[in-house]
Amino acid sequence: MKEGVNPYVRVRKLFSLIKQTFILSLVVIVGSIVYVTYNEINYKAEPIAEQPIVEAFDEAEWDKIENGIHVRTGLIDAEGLMVVVSNCTSCHSAKLLTQNRMTAERWNETIKWMQETQNLWDLGGNQEIIVKYLTTNYPYTKKGRRAILTNVEWYELED
Numbered sequence: 001m002k003e004g005v006n007p008y009v010r011v012r013k014l015f016s017l018i019k020q021t022f023i024l025s026l027v028v029i030v031g032s033i034v035y036v037t038y039n040e041i042n043y044k045a046e047p048i049a050e051q052p053i054v055e056a057f058d059e060a061e062w063d064k065i066e067n068g069i070h071v072r073t074g075l076i077d078a079e080g081l082m083v084v085v086s087n088c089t090s091c092h093s094a095k096l097l098t099q100n101r102m103t104a105e106r107w108n109e110t111i112k113w114m115q116e117t118q119n120l121w122d123l124g125g126n127q128e129i130i131v132k133y134l135t136t137n138y139p140y141t142k143k144g145r146r147a148i149l150t151n152v153e154w155y156e157l158e159d
Helices: 007-041 081-088 094-099 104-117 126-137
Strands: none
Touching: 081 094, 081 126, 104 126
């Protein structure tokens, strides 16, 4: 121990620090309570914007097929369509399905990933139907995100 350093002084400094920390914590807690209480008392709710009126559900339109296309989703009418609609479009836009043209192996890997990480339910026998529908109607292609523009009539911009 160093000479001339009184252990009592150290203890007093420690208690002083503890006391200051306690007082600061108390001020923060009381301030937070006052802030929350004041905001709840003076809170004025703004009127909710009017919601658009939703037309009545027409069951006849729900699964309507026109020119070989499922009207509501835009998917091709083929074997397995309604299994895909009921299992896939409850979470995804049908456009996500049509733009992600994958092989059967890749679709199965994607489904497995969704089951492991996104809480997708077990599809059972529907998985084979879904993968067959997607690979048959939206097969894997080696093109980019969009096709190259062709037959475009270009024009010059005027100043």
